[in-house]
Amino acid sequence: MKEINVKPAEGRLGVLVVGCGAVATTFITGVLMARKGLAKPIGSMTQYDKIRVGHGVDKQYLHYKDIVSMADLRDLVFGTWDVYPQNAYQAAVYAEVLKAKDIEPVRDELMAIKPMKAAFDKNYAKRLDGDNVKDCKTRWDMVEALRADIRDFKEREQCDRVVVIWAASTEIFVPYDAAYHKTLDQLQAAMKADDREHIAPSMCYAYAALEERCPFIMGAPNTTVDIPAMWELAEKTHMPIAGKDFKTGQTLVKSGFAPIIKTRNLGLAGWFSTNILGNRDGLVLDEPANFHTKEVSKLSTLETICKPEEQPDLYGNIYHKVRINYYPPRNDDKEGWDNIDIFGWMGYPMQIKINFLCRDSILAAPLLLDLVLLSDVAVRAGRYGIQRFLSFFLKSPMHDFTQGEEAVNNLFEQYTMLKNAIREMGGYEPDEEID
Numbered sequence: 001m002k003e004i005n006v007k008p009a010e011g012r013l014g015v016l017v018v019g020c021g022a023v024a025t026t027f028i029t030g031v032l033m034a035r036k037g038l039a040k041p042i043g044s045m046t047q048y049d050k051i052r053v054g055h056g057v058d059k060q061y062l063h064y065k066d067i068v069s070m071a072d073l074r075d076l077v078f079g080t081w082d083v084y085p086q087n088a089y090q091a092a093v094y095a096e097v098l099k100a101k102d103i104e105p106v107r108d109e110l111m112a113i114k115p116m117k118a119a120f121d122k123n124y125a126k127r128l129d130g131d132n133v134k135d136c137k138t139r140w141d142m143v144e145a146l147r148a149d150i151r152d153f154k155e156r157e158q159c160d161r162v163v164v165i166w167a168a169s170t171e172i173f174v175p176y177d178a179a180y181h182k183t184l185d186q187l188q189a190a191m192k193a194d195d196r197e198h199i200a201p202s203m204c205y206a207y208a209a210l211e212e213r214c215p216f217i218m219g220a221p222n223t224t225v226d227i228p229a230m231w232e233l234a235e236k237t238h239m240p241i242a243g244k245d246f247k248t249g250q251t252l253v254k255s256g257f258a259p260i261i262k263t264r265n266l267g268l269a270g271w272f273s274t275n276i277l278g279n280r281d282g283l284v285l286d287e288p289a290n291f292h293t294k295e296v297s298k299l300s301t302l303e304t305i306c307k308p309e310e311q312p313d314l315y316g317n318i319y320h321k322v323r324i325n326y327y328p329p330r331n332d333d334k335e336g337w338d339n340i341d342i343f344g345w346m347g348y349p350m351q352i353k354i355n356f357l358c359r360d361s362i363l364a365a366p367l368l369l370d371l372v373l374l375s376d377v378a379v380r381a382g383r384y385g386i387q388r389f390l391s392f393f394l395k396s397p398m399h400d401f402t403q404g405e406e407a408v409n410n411l412f413e414q415y416t417m418l419k420n421a422i423r424e425m426g427g428y429e430p431d432e433e434i435d
Contacts, residue, residue: 006068006425007380011160013071014153015372016214018205019168020082020115021280022332023219023246025092026361027167027368028078028113032106035073039102043366045392046070046373051419053428067426068377076372077157081149081205082115082168083130089113095279097332097361116149119201124171125290127283138194139204146208154212161379163372164209165217166224167246167364169281171200172289173296174223176401184236187229206230210237215375217390218243219368221293226398234385240378242371242387245395248363249356250275250336251301255411257340257354258305262410265311267343270319271302276327277334277360286326295322300396304409334360367393374422381425389421 017024033039041047050061064070078088086094089110092103103110119142120133136142154162180190180198190199191207202224209216210233218224218241225234225241234241247255250273261268276282285291299322306315340352371393378387391397392414397407408414420430 005381006377008069009071012075012077012158013376014077014079014157014159014162016150016153016162016164017080018166020080020088020091022095022097022361023167023364024080025088025095026097027365028088029092029098029103029106029110030365031073031076031369032109033102036105038105041366041369044369046370051422053423064422067422070373071376077159078113079153080113080115081118083118083120083128083132085115085132087111087114119146119204121196121201124200125169125284126287128169139191139199142201142204143191143208146205147212150208150212150214161376162214163375164205164214165368165372166202166205166219167368169284170220170290170293171202171222173293174200176223176227181227181229184229184232200224210234210239213237213239215240215379217371217375219246221245221396228402231385238384240375240384240387242375242390243394243398246364246367247393247395248360249334249358251395253354253356254301255409258302259410259412261342262306265314267314268306268318269341269343272321272339274323275334275336276325276330278326278328278330279332279360282326285324291324300407301409304406332360334358377425389417392418
């Protein structure tokens with residue numbers, strides 16, 4: 001065993017969530033209920049999973065907190081930003097994800113969480129109509145206002161550390177442009193020039209968080225931190241960044257099932273995925289410009305798992321289609337259908353059908369908890385920049401596309417990366433033995 005270099009998780013950990021909708025309130029309510037012993041944080045890797053460390057007579061299986069110092073649920077303090085002024089209790093009731101019996105016991109704590117005014121540009125989410133919005137003249141003003149919010153929250157709640165996580169809506173697609181997004185100087189200049197075409201509001205949140213020495217996690221498919229300028233800022237501030245897009249339903253299935261096809265050396269002719277959902281996320285994604293951002297995120301999964309250039313006979317001509325349909329009657333109860341056309345011996349066709357009736361926020365909530373806690377561990381371990389070991393939790397994992405790096409989307413390879421990062425931070429040797 002090597003020397004452990006993770007500083008202890010002492011004091012209060014602030015969790016600032018961008019968005020106070022269904023995902024955020026389900027996450028916050030679940031944590032508050034869990035620490036009262038009234039609910040269990042099922043689905044959370046940090047709370048349930050065990051990792052093998054050591055070999056032979058020294059082999060043991062340990063919870064993450066027994067390998068690296070991790071913040072306790074009792075030490076988490078919550079704050080939010082949102083375009084709607086409703087407090088977290090009102091928002092949780094409105095979302096209709098959780099039943100009253102799972103909200104009422106923590107009503108007072110939820111009511112105390114009043115969202116700060118959001119840094120918002122309606123052009124990036126035309127379907128949202130809230131008025132709890134900052135009056136900022138420029139993108140740079142947004143950054144300064146958000147930095148002040150973070151400082152005020154940290155002082156008011158007496159937090160030792162803060163993590164910022166995006167759980168708000170998907171913005172319209174902002175393609176990477178080397179003239180604005182390549183260097184930190186370019187990014188700053190564009191913000192100060194109030195370039196609203198190339199600088200999304202989410203970039204202001206990320207910039208503010210990193211400058212205030214807070215890790216930033218992008219839970220939507222927004223471009224945000226997936227640009228070299230933000231990587232430069234993360235390196236400069238020695239802060240971790242992670243993204244993008246919480247891996248909840250259909251892509252979780254895809255990242256776990258596609259490796260079965262690949263490992264068995266079966267051919268894949270086509271994969272058609274369609275979803276229906278009726279929550280606020282579905283409403284925003286009903287706008288074509290916002291859906292395109294999600295589409296780019298979801299389409300990247302198959303290609304990096306199956307690698308058509310390595311096996312052209314099997315994966316050289318995959319037809320991959322993704323659809324998301326807004327359907328209000330379902331609210332947060334998302335349904336994903338997958339039709340998979342495969343072929344086997346001598347090219348004979350076969351089909352696989354998957355119908356996943358899931359609950360979007362119920363699947364997302366534990367991801368927020370894990371990403372927050374593990375990003376905090378990363379800070380205390382001195383890790384900064386892109387945290388590839390967090391790819392397990394994300395739909396379109398960050399990678400250095402400027403150097404031709406491919407994202408790792410295979411769920412089982414991602415799990416190995418996750419375990420090995422925790423082993424290394426805990427002073428144990430990494431390995432790839434399946435257990």
